Amino acid sequence: MVKERVGLYPGTFDPLTRGHVDIIKRAVKLVDRLVLGVATNPSKDPLFTLEERSRMALEETADIAKASGVIIEVQPFETLLMHFAEQVGANFIIRGLRAVSDFEYEFQMAGMNRHLNPEIETVFLMAEAELQSIASRLVKEIAAFDGNIRSFVPPRIADAVEARVAERRGQS
Numbered sequence: 001m002v003k004e005r006v007g008l009y010p011g012t013f014d015p016l017t018r019g020h021v022d023i024i025k026r027a028v029k030l031v032d033r034l035v036l037g038v039a040t041n042p043s044k045d046p047l048f049t050l051e052e053r054s055r056m057a058l059e060e061t062a063d064i065a066k067a068s069g070v071i072i073e074v075q076p077f078e079t080l081l082m083h084f085a086e087q088v089g090a091n092f093i094i095r096g097l098r099a100v101s102d103f104e105y106e107f108q109m110a111g112m113n114r115h116l117n118p119e120i121e122t123v124f125l126m127a128e129a130e131l132q133s134i135a136s137r138l139v140k141e142i143a144a145f146d147g148n149i150r151s152f153v154p155p156r157i158a159d160a161v162e163a164r165v166a167e168r169r170g171q172s
Helices: 017-029 050-068 081-088 100-117 135-142 155-171
Strands: 006-013 033-039 071-077 094-098 121-124
Touching: 006 017, 006 081, 006 135, 017 033, 017 050, 017 094, 017 121, 033 050, 033 081, 050 071, 071 081, 094 100, 100 121, 100 155, 135 155
Parallel strands: 006 033, 006 094, 033 071, 094 121
Antiparallel strands: none
8 A cells, every 4th residue: 555645844934925835836746635834933923823824825725736636734833843744644844945045954954854753754846936036024024115025925915915014004
């Protein structure tokens, strides 16, 4: 019996970008089931709550799941990545790379993760050239200064980011 190929694509996805969506579309070609692990990161100031980010990721991946025939689950997590990977039965950690600077960090993380559980492989997918400069952090900065973010994120996400930035601006 062939073991199910389960990929885990972790991230804060705050917000989910076109780069993330590209990695998801390519990851579903490699696995039978893809889990988007929506993470908390104490060192980041999120624009959206964990629940909001999870809901938006689920909405944005529904069509990809339907078109690919691959089950895509979206699950928030607040634990060590490798513990979560074991919990969801992942065989692979999917990571997107944009630049050489990403590789250095990701290479170190992959080594630590392999030490924690040598049964789970890390798979790196290179971002498409036109998406390599997109980072959630930069999208939030551009939006905060009324810049146009629509070429960096899906339309529903752009609407949500713009609304949240306007909401925060109204409170200050």
